[in-house]
Amino acid sequence: MRHIISILLENEAGALSRVAGLFSARAYNIESLTVAPTEDASMSRMTIVTRGSQDVVEQITKQLNKLVEVVKVVDLSEAEHIERELMLIKVRAGAKEREEMKRVADIFRGRVIDVSDHTYTIELTGDGAKLDAFIGAIDAGAIIETVRTGASGIGRGNRVLRV
Amino acid sequence: MDRVKGQLMTGAEIVVRCLQEEKVEYVFGYPGGSVLYIYDELFKQDEVKHVLVRHEQGAAHAADGYSRASNKVGVCLVTSGPGVTNAVTGIATAYMDSIPMVIISGQVPTHAIGLDAFQEVDTVGVTRPCVKHNFLVKDIKELASTIKKAFYLATTGRPGPVLVDIPKDITAASHEFLYPESVQIRSYSPVAKGHSGQIKKAVQLISEAKRPMIYTGGGVILSNASAQLTELTRTLGYPITNTLMGLGAYPATDKQFLGMPGMHGTYEANMAMQNCDVLLAVGARFDDRVIGNPKDFAKNPRKIIHIDIDPSSISKRVKVDVPIVGDVREVLDEMLKLLSARSNGVELEQWWKQIGQWRQKDCLHYDRDSALIKPQYVVEKLWEVTQGDAFVTSDVGQHQMWAAQFYRFDQPRRWINSGGLGTMGFGLPSAMGVQYANPGATVACVTGEASIQMCLQELSTCKQYRMPIKIVNLNNRYLGMVRQWQQIDYGSRYSESYMDALPDFVKVAEAYGHVGMRIDQPGDVEGALREAFAMKDRLVFLDFITDQTENVWPMVKAGKGLTEMLLGSEDL
Numbered sequence: 001m002r003h004i005i006s007i008l009l010e011n012e013a014g015a016l017s018r019v020a021g022l023f024s025a026r027a028y029n030i031e032s033l034t035v036a037p038t039e040d041a042s043m044s045r046m047t048i049v050t051r052g053s054q055d056v057v058e059q060i061t062k063q064l065n066k067l068v069e070v071v072k073v074v075d076l077s078e079a080e081h082i083e084r085e086l087m088l089i090k091v092r093a094g095a096k097e098r099e100e101m102k103r104v105a106d107i108f109r110g111r112v113i114d115v116s117d118h119t120y121t122i123e124l125t126g127d128g129a130k131l132d133a134f135i136g137a138i139d140a141g142a143i144i145e146t147v148r149t150g151a152s153g154i155g156r157g158n159r160v161l162r163v
Numbered sequence: 164m165d166r167v168k169g170q171l172m173t174g175a176e177i178v179v180r181c182l183q184e185e186k187v188e189y190v191f192g193y194p195g196g197s198v199l200y201i202y203d204e205l206f207k208q209d210e211v212k213h214v215l216v217r218h219e220q221g222a223a224h225a226a227d228g229y230s231r232a233s234n235k236v237g238v239c240l241v242t243s244g245p246g247v248t249n250a251v252t253g254i255a256t257a258y259m260d261s262i263p264m265v266i267i268s269g270q271v272p273t274h275a276i277g278l279d280a281f282q283e284v285d286t287v288g289v290t291r292p293c294v295k296h297n298f299l300v301k302d303i304k305e306l307a308s309t310i311k312k313a314f315y316l317a318t319t320g321r322p323g324p325v326l327v328d329i330p331k332d333i334t335a336a337s338h339e340f341l342y343p344e345s346v347q348i349r350s351y352s353p354v355a356k357g358h359s360g361q362i363k364k365a366v367q368l369i370s371e372a373k374r375p376m377i378y379t380g381g382g383v384i385l386s387n388a389s390a391q392l393t394e395l396t397r398t399l400g401y402p403i404t405n406t407l408m409g410l411g412a413y414p415a416t417d418k419q420f421l422g423m424p425g426m427h428g429t430y431e432a433n434m435a436m437q438n439c440d441v442l443l444a445v446g447a448r449f450d451d452r453v454i455g456n457p458k459d460f461a462k463n464p465r466k467i468i469h470i471d472i473d474p475s476s477i478s479k480r481v482k483v484d485v486p487i488v489g490d491v492r493e494v495l496d497e498m499l500k501l502l503s504a505r506s507n508g509v510e511l512e513q514w515w516k517q518i519g520q521w522r523q524k525d526c527l528h529y530d531r532d533s534a535l536i537k538p539q540y541v542v543e544k545l546w547e548v549t550q551g552d553a554f555v556t557s558d559v560g561q562h563q564m565w566a567a568q569f570y571r572f573d574q575p576r577r578w579i580n581s582g583g584l585g586t587m588g589f590g591l592p593s594a595m596g597v598q599y600a601n602p603g604a605t606v607a608c609v610t611g612e613a614s615i616q617m618c619l620q621e622l623s624t625c626k627q628y629r630m631p632i633k634i635v636n637l638n639n640r641y642l643g644m645v646r647q648w649q650q651i652d653y654g655s656r657y658s659e660s661y662m663d664a665l666p667d668f669v670k671v672a673e674a675y676g677h678v679g680m681r682i683d684q685p686g687d688v689e690g691a692l693r694e695a696f697a698m699k700d701r702l703v704f705l706d707f708i709t710d711q712t713e714n715v716w717p718m719v720k721a722g723k724g725l726t727e728m729l730l731g732s733e734d735l
């Protein structure tokens with residue numbers, strides 16, 4: 001099962017490597033990992049997407065909690081939550097393809113953020129499936145480069161993760 | 164010495180002052196370039212004494228042994244680069260057994276970090292997976308508070324080694340010294356008290372058990388809960404087993420004690436673990452060497468109560484019914500308040516009768532009429548000669564198992580061994596730490612001719628500091644435990660398990676300035692032990708030439724169920 005885990009951790013040198021090291025040392029899988037400081041600069045918020053049975057994910061959250069720099073851990077997938085991922089995708093967009101590419105981007109609420117004679121760079125956000133769908137919708141040969149951030153997640157409604 | 168706070172000091176002075184504030188008596192270490200300022204400060208005072216080992220692995224094991232035998236924090240000090248990498252085995256050993264230790268390591272100067280400087284190694288990176296936590300001090304302002312945090316983290320919650328890496332320029336810089344009174348780490352708040360509802364449930368469950376079993380591990384020793392455990396066990400009148408890490412938590416000579424469980428556990432302990440209806444697990448972690456194959460273990464639908472300070476130990480290998488997260492001692496105290504003596508019902512009597520039948524297998528029997536020295540006999544005699552009152556360290560292998568099976572530990576912190584990592588080389592240096600923690604006490608190191616050679620150089624340390632350790636070498640001229648597995652699982656193909664070209668250990672002992680004895684007749688075993696232990700101020704190396712092919716029984720082969728025990732060569 002896919003799980004999306006949110007972590008609040010001290011914004012200290014080495015904290016990221018402790019988390020990453022834990023996953024490799026215990027052979028847990030990481031599909032994606034995102035991290036950046038929060039509004040409180042002393043703390044970072046990390047989102048990890050992983051796969052594993054209920055038992056494995058329980059161990060993952062317990063082991064994460066054991067890391068001294070980890071303040072809080074929550075498995076977002078246990079309840080309603082929102083996930084977003086940002087993708088920047090550079091595609092071939094010569095005179096012939098331009099209009100069609102723009103049309104598909106619009107359908108996916110993508111925005112063209114950079115243009116050259118032969119390319120568009122499109123910014124797209126959504127859950128992973130939507131980004132995948134966009135990639136599927138355009139001609140594979142048109143893709144020059146993609147960058148994805150991996151998922152960030154937050155609980156719905158009153159569910160919050162803070163100290 | 165005056166304790167004026169806020170005095171201007173160098174980083175090195177701060178380090179030493181912090182150790183004084185923590186009431187550290189001994190530091191086990193080895194100098195080198197990046198820690199010379201610290202050594203210079205050690206030289207100028209005499210509150211913190213330094214013990215110079217001969218290899219940094221020895222420093223870590225000695226600090227570890229000191230901690231295990233005293234419940235104080237073991238401290239070791241090593242230089243950057245090879246100093247640290249040499250210590251890693253010792254740090255990992257302490258980590259696997261949750262031993263509170265603080266390691267101070269020198270590092271190249273801050274400006275040189277990352278430039279492949281001489282003796283630079285990424286110490287925080289190298290040690291990360293085998294410490295509870297580690298720090299690189301980048302600013303002298305943080306030095307004192309970091310050391311305070313290190314001691315706090317090492318000793319609270321599930322204990323463990325904590326490393327503080329200090330660049331050389333920081334030890335030379337100056338700053339005002341203020342030692343924090345207390346530590347607050349918002350991301351770290353170990354639970355001590357168990358959940359009262361869960362404790363009630365547990366008490367109810369054990370009180371109603373028909374075939375109860377108590378199974379305890381190193382957690383009971385670490386939390387100093389032997390008295391509570393003993394009271395609880397006696398009040399209930401239930402059978403109990405202590406794991407390799409937990410021996411001594413309950414008196415081994417008591418009739419309720421079934422011996423050690425697991426791969427080389429007793430028949431009765433393993434049968435009771437498997438066939439009980441309620442299992443009370445205390446500070447134990449259902450390790451693969453203890454419960455065998457977890458699927459097989461789970462076949463019997465018993466109820467399991469599990470008390471542990473570390474939530475991640477709970478339901479890791481075996482699903483439990485009543486988890487209780489908390490400090491073992493506090494939880495047992497709470498349980499004791501709710502418990503009343505169990506009347507000896509028919510069912511309990513039946514259970515004890517069953518256990519009595521299992522005991523009749525006499526699973527630890529060995530040939531007492533052999534013309535060769537049986538290793539088991541040596542340990543039995545060791546127990547007699549030391550009146551069961553010694554501190555016993557060991558290395559790893561068959562001798563370790565025989566020591567655990569045949570030296571009956573009646574007190575906690577007397578049995579010192581590397582259970583988790585299984586580190587050959589642990590025995591002698593850890594015995595040094597044990598001796599420092601208990602000056603005047605009898606300390607024996609039960610070892611094998613292979614293990615002892617892994618840290619043999621510490622004989623020199625023992626000479627320098629006059630440590631009267633007794634080394635009981637069960638010399639079978641084999642990597643015995645490896646040979647045993649090869650005999651049983653690899654068609655008796657003894658690949659590289661014979662120790663050729665062994666030294667004359669008597670001469671080795673003498674070369675280091677100690678007493679050496681070689682014993683090859685069963686009739687001489689007791690006399691030699693008596694003679695050696697009478698030499699109160701000398702290290703004696705007793706080289707017992709034992710039966711080369713003796714195996715450790717019972718044995719549960721790796722991956723097998725706990726009750727699939729081989730009881731002797733007749734089962735092969």
Ligand SMILES: Cc1ncc(C[n+]2csc(CCOP(=O)(O)OP(=O)(O)O)c2C)c(N)n1
Nearest residue numbers: 559560561562587611612613614642643644
């Ligand atoms: C550092 C290290 N290397 C290898 C091993 C694997 N090992 C476990 S027991 C053993 C043999 C130990 O031989 P010895 O010390 O003579 O003890 P015996 O089993 O003969 O009593 C070996 C090699 C280990 N535990 N530790």
